[in-house]
Amino acid sequence: MGVGRYYVGCVHGCLYCYNYLFHWRRFGWRYRDWIRARPRCRTQSEVVKLVRRGFENFSPEERYRLYVSLCFDPYQPLEERYRYTRVVLETVLRETRWTIVLLTKAPRRALELDQDLYTRYRDRIWFGITLTHYRDDLCREVEPSAEPPTVRVEALKRAKELGLRTWVIVEPWIPYHLPTLVRGTVRRYLTTPVELLEKLPVRPDLLVLGKLNHVEDILKLLGIHSETKVRKLVEELTRHYRTYLPWTLKRLRELNYVLGENLFLTEELAELANVRVTYHNLFRN
Ligand code: SF4
Numbered sequence: 001m002g003v004g005r006y007y008v009g010c011v012h013g014c015l016y017c018y019n020y021l022f023h024w025r026r027f028g029w030r031y032r033d034w035i036r037a038r039p040r041c042r043t044q045s046e047v048v049k050l051v052r053r054g055f056e057n058f059s060p061e062e063r064y065r066l067y068v069s070l071c072f073d074p075y076q077p078l079e080e081r082y083r084y085t086r087v088v089l090e091t092v093l094r095e096t097r098w099t100i101v102l103l104t105k106a107p108r109r110a111l112e113l114d115q116d117l118y119t120r121y122r123d124r125i126w127f128g129i130t131l132t133h134y135r136d137d138l139c140r141e142v143e144p145s146a147e148p149p150t151v152r153v154e155a156l157k158r159a160k161e162l163g164l165r166t167w168v169i170v171e172p173w174i175p176y177h178l179p180t181l182v183r184g185t186v187r188r189y190l191t192t193p194v195e196l197l198e199k200l201p202v203r204p205d206l207l208v209l210g211k212l213n214h215v216e217d218i219l220k221l222l223g224i225h226s227e228t229k230v231r232k233l234v235e236e237l238t239r240h241y242r243t244y245l246p247w248t249l250k251r252l253r254e255l256n257y258v259l260g261e262n263l264f265l266t267e268e269l270a271e272l273a274n275v276r277v278t279y280h281n282l283f284r285n
Contacts, residue, residue, distance in 0.1 A: 001058070001064060002066070003066055003068050003069055005040050005071050005072070006040055006047045006084045006088065007039055007071075007072045007076070008039075008072070009034050009036060009038060009072065010035070010037050011035050011037045011073075011145050013034070015143075015218065015222065016172055017034070019072060020034040021214050021221075031221070039078060039084060044082075044083065044084065047084045047087045047088060048091050051091045051092060052091070061096075062097070063099065065101050066100050066101065069085075073104055073146070074088075074104055074110075075107070077145075079113065089117055090117065097124075099124045099125070099126065100126070102127050103130065104128070105129065107127070107129050108147055111155055119163070119164075122164050126165050127156075127159040128168065128169060128204075129166075129169075131149055131168055131170055131196055132170065133149055133189075133196075134196050136148035142174075156168065156202060156204065157202045160202045165205045167204050167207065168197075168206075168207050169207075170193040171210030172212035172213065173190065173210065173212065174189060174190060175188060176188060176189055177189040179222075181219065197252070207252070208263075208265070209263075209265050209266070210269050211237070211268055211269040211272065212237060215230070215234050242273055245269070245272075249275075259275070259277060264279065
């Protein structure tokens with residue numbers, strides 16, 4: 001389950017952000033509205049109330065998993081001032097037996113702010129980062145205000161050293177560098193996620209791979225309106241995933257990532273490649 005919306009928007013401004021697309025479709029938000037992130041609660045007590053309201057239908061005694069967050073990055077710069085993510089974590093960890101599954105593109109800030117809490121509750125926290133690029137300069141064009149991948153990877157290593165359980169999600173796996181699609185100088189970028197994972201200095205305890213979704217909307221927002229171009233790219237991407245996924249899984253198996261144990265695919269990717277995966281082991285307590 002996900003935590004409530006105590007922030008709105010996300011300053012990281014990833015070009016493929018599903019949450020931004022949702023706000024664009026539903027409320028007509030522009031990109032600049034989305035990246036002007038702001039708190040939705042006025043005080044920390046309001047955040048506590050929001051979290052407790054979320055408990056109402058779920059027993060605090062069960063071993064549920066709470067994703068922080070599915071709607072924005074919990075450690076975007078706002079967190080330094082408001083500390084609402086801290087309040088959420090403290091409330092849930094103190095008042096329930098749930099596990100927290102953290103996911104951020106600002107893991108250095110996360111550790112600077114909340115390392116004490118993570119280590120105190122290390123058995124109930126999964127510390128996760130998203131990785132889509134390995135070159136800082138290219139990543140900056142796609143995820144402009146997030147921490148660069150080299151910094152994320154260092155933070156992952158640090159989290160491992162602290163004894164936290166760690167996970168990495170490569171979603172979206174983007175074969176083409178998005179800004180080059182707009183410039184018309186299409187540049188193949190990441191053939192398979194293995195290229196990223198081989199560069200990791202530590203092995204995460206869990207790995208998730210996912211494809212690029214909502215391609216039509218993303219391209220439209222990037223200024224590509226030609227239906228032919230969009231259709232061609234969607235077909236190319238589909239072909240790409242179908243071609244490279246079997247090889248990727250084989251290579252990851254050699255690196256001891258086993259499908260259904262410590263390696264998972266998002267449903268969209270699994271479906272595309274006709275791979276059946278059960279999710280009962282994901283973030284097991
Ligand atoms: S960090 Fe996540 S929520 Fe924030 S802009 Fe990027 S994809 Fe969207």
